[in-house]
Amino acid sequence: MTPKSNDRPVLRVAYVGPVDVPSSAANAQRMLGLAKALGLAGCEVVIGSAADNHEEAVAFASGTRIEYIRESATNGNTRIRRIVRGLVAGDRTIRWLNRLDPEPDVVILYGTTFSYLVRLLRWTRRRQIPLVLDVVEWYDPRHLPGGVLGPYAILNEIAMRYAKKAAGIIAISSFLADYYRRAGLPTVTVPPLFEPVASQPHATMPWNDGGSASLTIAYVGNPGKKDRRTLENLLSLPDALGSLRNAIRIRIVGVDRAQASAAVGRMPETLPAEVTFLGSMARTDAMTEVARADFTVLQRPDRRYTKAGFPTKIVESLILGTPPLANATSDLGKWLVDNENAIILVDDSIEALVEGVNRAWSSQGTFDRSAIATRAAKAFSPASWSGVLTNLLKDSMKRGL
Template sequence: MNDGGSVPWVAYVGPFLFPWGEAGSRRVYGVTRSLVAAGYQVIVAGGDQTPSIETQLEEYISIHQCSYLGLQERPSSRMSSFLRVKQVLWDWGKRTVRWLDAQKTPPKYVILYGGNIQFAWRLLDWCHKRDVKLIGDVVEWYDPRHMVGGVLGPINIGDKLAFHRVYPRFDGIIAISSLLENHFLAKGCKVIRVPPTIDISKFKIEKPLKRDSGQIELVYTGTPGKKDLLSSIMAGVLQANARCHENNKFVLNVLGPSAEQVRGMLDTEQLPSCIRALGRVPQVDVAQHVQRADFSVLLRPPSRSSKAGFPTKFVESFANGTPVVCNLTSDIGEYLQDGQNGVICKDCSSGSFSASLQYIASMPPSERELMKKKARYCAEAEFSFEKFTGKIAEFLHSL
């Protein structure tokens, strides 16, 4: 509980916030670092079942002005299906509002990450009654066909109302992409664009292991879902290897999906030797796999979802000194320089991806090493939380 001290504090709330590990938490981590550096105390109140009391996040954030607690907004797995639906559709936000009411002094700002229209409405009502500024941290805008129930489903209808009616009534918006920035500017909102940000000091580059095979290692990390075209990536690797003079010139390490899932995407009972399905890897070990790779890879279709979001894995690959091979979605084109810190695919097809790999195969190793250095430099210059500390502070003051 906030003790009513003199340091202004910010409540960063949302049902999908976790202490660490998930993309949403890493987003909040970056913005929180900027807020603390600007002099604010931050309490991250997520939707988890635990911890039930405020816990310092010193394991992940080496500062004393940030703590975390779970408000049990997300339904427990022990609940019945009916109670889970009820909590999401009708009760979301109630626990967060009760927690805010219990604070000795209200926060100076409330930042909402995620949540449905009911969550947003409850916070909007609470903040307006208490003259607390409410800010939306908007990082996604899903396609209706990817939502349960489709275009006419309650989730899509609520999402549409939130983007066109509720979020525009917030005092400000932190947008992760130019598409979201432009949408809310057109609604008359005060907006600041902040891409995924990181503490670059946490990404320590280890000396890579020497490889004598001459193979070029690629790495994919994450859960493909409906956004990442992992099957096209794998098909492109097979096509490129078939065209290279050396057998299995490219090797793809897949982190996240199980071997069974990867085999299903390729529709084969046995994976080719150039595709390695490593399954789920602890978050602390992911960086080592990325750093060892020559390139990380990503293909996404040109949908509203891929244009509105911004892949955290792109930023973290650069921070690990690993260039990226991908097609252009969101604002990636502002940072990815073809042939300098990565390689741009013409589109999201396996053929275009294969052509990009063949271009990479023609590079001397020294050129690939230079690309790794340039990727790291871009991360330091463009995605460090320090770059946005003053900008975010100025934005808050303007509200």
């Protein structure tokens, strides 16, 4: 971790976790956003990527670089070996930390993966280095391999409590921040961070012009189990809209029809003509789909895991100037303003989505997309959070180990 000049950086930070960086995945984007924020504050950040990559260290941004630890399981492993590897991962990260010269002032761990947490707490205590956790989820045990009584679910519940032994917490939501703040930990709430988009968002033209135009709604991502409700509702939306169905276009990016069928557990024999599956695509192309849409959509149930997380999709949509149709889970109520930068849905039901789409249609393109993008660029910019993050790391160092 050699500084780029003779001046010592504000802090030397090692940022690690079970994440393949760089990639388009939300967890990788989270790490890159926080690393940029710290770099802008004068910190020297090295990201220990779990990616199975033979490349040498690569420069990422000012004061930041990525090194490859190869902690991830290889594609050639069997499913059982991948599960076992997932339960014991972290040993290569420790060996990598041992090689850093000079040692970091602070170690940040993305998430609360139990195998990482135990190893890193032991390593940082031996060296009197604070361990700060970037906590972004409280998983629903039903969503994890093995279900409620499986090893992942049990270890996750243990880890969320064991995390109170850390020196500080960067929480992605107020729900998580409040949980760890009650334990007396230095804690800050930091949403997903992204660099402002250079190009202007696509202008939205009025679509309610007598029926010749259409309203485009997009969903981008891998729905998994978290967004199953969103996908179900989108597939049901054309029939539920009645006479308005011919005026909407639904574009689903990230999964094809077969993958969507596996996600929802069922699929209509005849796919509504208004629904198009675009499958997986490069991040830049996916973001182009978001920018071209009139609205994005995200509906999640009111559960502990939705309160604890923060949907990256919403931030990406706002930065591109595309207002979301979404119910206010997590901290979204703090960032979304109905009829200004979003249409807020009352819940995750199909009825709520129909009501929202009808309101979207009636708005006739009156949302100021440039204003939405400008406000979001400032609110979620790494530069806006540099001081908050750096102060949290310094407070964690003062707390003692």
